[in-house]
Amino acid sequence: MRRHLLLIITFAILLPALAVLLVSGFGLMQHEWAMESVARSYVQDMAENVASRLAGIETRKWGSELTSIEIRRFRVFTWGPSLPGWVAVVAADGRILFSSPGADNLAAIWRPNIPIGRAVEIKDREGNLYTIAVNPVSGGDRYVIAAVAWDQLLGPLVRVGRLWPILILLMAVGILLALWALWKWLIVPLRDLVEEIETLRWGKDLPALPDPVAVSEIGSLRTVLYRLARTAVERTLLRNRYVNDIVRVQEGEKSRIARELHDGPIQNITAMIQQIRLSRMAGNGEGMHRHLAIAEETAQVVVRELREMCDELSPPWIDLGLEQAMTELANRLARHYNIFISMDVDDSVELGRERLLSLFRIFQEGVSNAVRHGQATEMRAEVFRKGEAVVFEFHDNGKGFEPDMNYETLRVEGHRGLANMLERMMLVGGRLEVESVPGNGALVRCVMPDIPEAAAV
Incomplete structure (x- = not known):
């Protein structure tokens, strides 16, 4: 599964979006059908109701002979329907005998082929949608026309319904853009990176x-x-x-x-x-x-x-112990480099051959550097125990320097002496510290854990 993670992510984005689009489209269709059913039922009932009430009026009173009092009996023609819409009564030749307020646009939606007794949807010249129903009055020469504009009856629903396609289109465009961005800015660069790592x-x-x-x-x-x-x-x-x-x-x-x-x-x-x-x-x-x-x-x-x-x-005096070995080394280095060296060793400190040899070589390198690079004439060295550590430090009176104890930097810049000293201490599990200020000599400190020699071996 992890090998196809990118494909899974793509489908994880695409499939829910497609599901939303399908559900939204189905909901939009159901919405359209529901509005159409409501509008048809409304105008059909209104047309049948008015036609049945008009059927009780004598035929002789139709037309100009129908008095205003009799018209007022039909509140729908004076005040209009209780719900949005309008009603009109027309003759067989198309003349409007009387109508409710708002029926002025009858001519804009009237079609000769409108079926009788069934509600249908018609658009006017401006594209507005109407549901209209034509019902005959008893006698067959008069017709009741009931109509309702969708914007009036279902205004908010119509506006929302019109927004749905736009929202769906925007969602589809957004999904495509997101997939394109995912492919271009994530998947392709990741593939390039994987190919580059492989080679x-x-x-x-x-x-x-x-x-x-x-x-x-x-x-x-x-x-x-x-x-x-x-x-x-x-x-x-x-x-x-x-x-x-x-x-x-x-x-x-x-x-x-x-x-x-x-x-x-x-x-x-x-x-x-x-x-x-x-x-x-x-x-x-x-x-x-x-x-x-x-x-x-x-x-x-x-x-x-x-x-x-x-x-x-291979100095044989190393086998004599820490104090004798370091004292003998200090004397030899003092004679060889013509420098005064004082050595103080805590007689309670014991070191094995490996760790003693590390201090031995570090001290040789330190004295050599102090004389050759720092022009030192005196050096004080001391070995002592501090807490759970054994410390060996020596301080010269040379010119000093600015130390950088990064091992890789020392190797790259050619300071092999300090690098070797640092490496020797790391090999025996210790650390090397150098404190120096130009003009004030240098202090080199070796710190090793004070562990039994059997455990150290």
């Missing part, structure tokens, strides 16, 4: 802008669809950039490690090999011992450099 490659294509022909709701739907599609495209671009960033960082890290190995351990190993060769050439004397001592010293340097590289890739 839309989500994350790659953008739909058309709002259709000016469609109703506002369809336009709003198109606007929302356009925004969603644009967001999907932006997310796709962002994901591609993110993947490229990851690949670029990985390749850069590989290049850095290769460069460090080439400039450090490999050179020292080459020098050590050279010393070993020289010791062979020197024989068993003092020269051999001197070259071997230099080779041993060089080997120790190589081991120390390799150990430092391993410590940088």
Whole structure:
């Protein structure tokens, strides 16, 4: 049923309207028949009543010999019928012998072929409808004509009856216009939208802008669809950039490690090999011992450099716990960046390796950004418990900046350091807050739920 919803809506509008039209048309016909029956019965009864009363008057008194007193006996000829209409008595040659008030338009509606004894409808020259009945008076040479105008007897009903066709026509036109508008401004735009959605490659294509022909709701739907599609495209671009960033960082890290190995351990190993060769050439004397001592010293340097590289890739002091790990990291970063760092750790706080490693990397990135971008010389760091959360925050004395912590904006604008920090906190179920004012340093706050490590794992 839902697949044919538009067709159902169309019929839901059309069928009741057709039912109204049919009922209205049938009612109009019944109305016409009822008015016709009332008018015919009225004039037929009036003609028969007057004819029967006139039958008692002697024939010799007809015409000019009928006195005014005798005419007054028939109030219908002096005052008119008690209901709208008029009555006239005519001779066989068509002369009007006498009539009630209002019979002046008899000539306008008289027809030679009007049937005797039966009421019929006749229109005058102006199109007004009359119901007329002709009844013979006893003797056959006189006739009583009774007539009534529909406007007089059934004036309001007639006017309403005349309005019915106009109202029905207006209703029919309104229904057709409504169906046309529904088809043009709703159904067609919806079909176009469905076809466009079916062919839309989500994350790659953008739909058309709002259709000016469609109703506002369809336009709003198109606007929302356009925004969603644009967001999907932006997310796709962002994901591609993110993947490229990851690949670029990985390749850069590989290049850095290769460069460090080439400039450090490999050179020292080459020098050590050279010393070993020289010791062979020197024989068993003092020269051999001197070259071997230099080779041993060089080997120790190589081991120390390799150990430092391993410590940088996977810090072993993380296993010592939160306080020792963060203190050792602060000391190393202070020596490396030539910055004073104070670290205060609440000894009651415990973190698992995953969350500790996140704080570890965030602190490395924060110190690097503070020195490189903010020219900071001092930093205060603290880990403490606040309510049901563990908070790690550090504040530098650098130049500061205006932070925007929208992840997508950070990625798009190239602030990969802050984006990585924010992502690390989201991965461990925490949040990252940055407060900074230009000229007043920056405060970075990491807030994580204080949950048991077994539940965190």
